[in-house]
Amino acid sequence: MRRMRVLLVSTYELGHQPLHVAGAAAELEGAGYEVSTIDLAVEKWDSSRLTGVDAVAVSVPMHTALRLAIEVGRRVRALDAGMPIAFFGLYASVSSESTLGEVADRLISGEYEDGLRDWAASVEEGTPSRGVSVDIGKRTFRPPARRHLPGLGSYAHLTTSEGHRLVGYVEASHGCRHRCTHCPVPVVYDGRYRVTGIETVLADIEQLVEAGAGHITFGDPDFLNAPAYSLKVLEAAHARHPALSFDVTVKVEHLLDHRRVLGRMRDAGVIFITSAVETLDDRTLTFLDKGHTAEDAARAVELVRTAGMDIHPTWLPFTPWTTAEGLADIARFVWDEGLAPVTDPVQLSIRLLIPEGSLILDVGEIAPYLEGYDPTRLGYAWRSADPDMDTLQKRLASMAEDGSARDLDPVATLTRMTQEIEEAAGVALATTAIPAGAVAGRPRLTEPWFC
Numbered sequence: 505m506r507r508m509r510v511l512l513v514s515t516y517e518l519g520h521q522p523l524h525v526a527g528a529a530a531e532l533e534g535a536g537y538e539v540s541t542i543d544l545a546v547e548k549w550d551s552s553r554l555t556g557v558d559a560v561a562v563s564v565p566m567h568t569a570l571r572l573a574i575e576v577g578r579r580v581r582a583l584d585a586g587m588p589i590a591f592f593g594l595y596a597s598v599s600s601e602s603t604l605g606e607v608a609d610r611l612i613s614g615e616y617e618d619g620l621r622d623w624a625a626s627v628e629e630g631t632p633s634r635g636v637s638v639d640i641g642k643r644t645f646r647p648p649a650r651r652h653l654p655g656l657g658s659y660a661h662l663t664t665s666e667g668h669r670l671v672g673y674v675e676a677s678h679g680c681r682h683r684c685t686h687c688p689v690p691v692v693y694d695g696r697y698r699v700t701g702i703e704t705v706l707a708d709i710e711q712l713v714e715a716g717a718g719h720i721t722f723g724d725p726d727f728l729n730a731p732a733y734s735l736k737v738l739e740a741a742h743a744r745h746p747a748l749s750f751d752v753t754v755k756v757e758h759l760l761d762h763r764r765v766l767g768r769m770r771d772a773g774v775i776f777i778t779s780a781v782e783t784l785d786d787r788t789l790t791f792l793d794k795g796h797t798a799e800d801a802a803r804a805v806e807l808v809r810t811a812g813m814d815i816h817p818t819w820l821p822f823t824p825w826t827t828a829e830g831l832a833d834i835a836r837f838v839w840d841e842g843l844a845p846v847t848d849p850v851q852l853s854i855r856l857l858i859p860e861g862s863l864i865l866d867v868g869e870i871a872p873y874l875e876g877y878d879p880t881r882l883g884y885a886w887r888s889a890d891p892d893m894d895t896l897q898k899r900l901a902s903m904a905e906d907g908s909a910r911d912l913d914p915v916a917t918l919t920r921m922t923q924e925i926e927e928a929a930g931v932a933l934a935t936t937a938i939p940a941g942a943v944a945g946r947p948r949l950t951e952p953w954f955c
Contacts, residue, residue: 515572519660519951520673526648577607660951672712727752766811776814824873832929853900
């Protein structure tokens with residue numbers, strides 16, 4: 505008897521080999537189903553992929569992925585109107601009024617494995633389940649089934665002064681203890697997190713190393729949500745693979761609170777830490793519920809560097825409360841702290857995204873600037889208190905896009921963007937000359953997008 509076959513689709517996972525498709529594949533294969541995959545970030549769509557397929561499930565771990573998934577759903581519907589389609593992942597339930605029934609029958613958010621398996625069983629029984637579900641319960645995870653996916657060479661690399669390394673992407677945990685109002689994670693996890701399990705993560709790293717990975721990114725929303733557990737995972741991975749390097753993401757607040765473990769992280773192979781500073785305006789940081797101040801951010805940079813690692817702050821420079829002076833503060837910080845070689849130009853142009861259900865909608869100070877929900881963009885439109893900031897954001901975004909499209913030196917692009925900010929703020933910023941090759945000399949991933 506032929507086993508039911510599910511096509512798993514990834515549209516975009518931040519430039520890395522799609523972990524969530526691999527995780528879903530492991531779960532479905534463990535339940536006895538046949539699986540095929542396609543990653544549209546690196547593979548072209550071919551209608552023949554639907555040949556012999558009984559159901560399609562599309563991974564939507566982020567906003568960009570969901571927007572692209574909607575197009576996938578429409579494409580599949582045009583070829584086979586009766587094909588059962590599910591969306592699964594963090595963004596699956598966003599804008600469900602627009603997607604449910606239109607491009608997908610089943611939306612599964614949070615810890616999606618059980619729901620995905622149950623949906624597949626319902627399809628096999630001839631009564632495909634429909635509707636929306638969110639599950640953040642504890643469960644045991646299988647090691648991801650990566651053999652179906654394109655090789656690591658198709659994805660982002662780590663570039664250092666010693667050259668390039670292939671990169672593997674794992675998650676030691678899902679969710680987050682915190683409730684930053686602009687973040688999509690607390691909308692689903694509500695201040696909770698779930699651990700993947702040490703042996704599961706180590707087994708995944710093992711297969712990534714066998715596939716050629718020389719560097720591992722831990723993609724947890726915050727690696728130090730559970731410091732003792734995360735350090736056990738990291739140190740165990742280092743003990744098994746001492747040549748591996750790692751990068752992690754940690755809140756500014758946690759860098760300060762757990763400063764005593766930074767040396768252990770360095771000794772276990774961590775070479776850089778990504779931290780979402782967002783802005784240096786303390787009032788806006790309060791609205792975002794970030795749990796840190798501008799002074800804290802400067803201290804975090806110092807602590808990480810003193811521990812012997814690089815730090816990559818990420819930014820959310822454009823919110824309704826942005827001022828030209830506030831932008832100048834961010835640019836000044838980037839240059840004064842020597843962060844230009846590890847700051848992707850797009851970071852100075854990012855605009856606040858407000859998807860359906862965002863916690864920032866409960867912040868009263870944002871109400872005067874909202875202009876309604878746009879289902880085509882899967883988010884609320886808003887305007888700046890200073891209309892000139894909306895114009896400047898578009899100009900900076902265009903400059904960042906042009907620099908990327910033309911493969912220009914990112915520091916040169918950052919310099920031009922800083923000059924735009926200087927003009928808007930009426931200040932002079934010291935854009936320190938960066939030696940040729942400085943960008944390649946600092947460890948960074950070749951994929952420029954953070955979220």
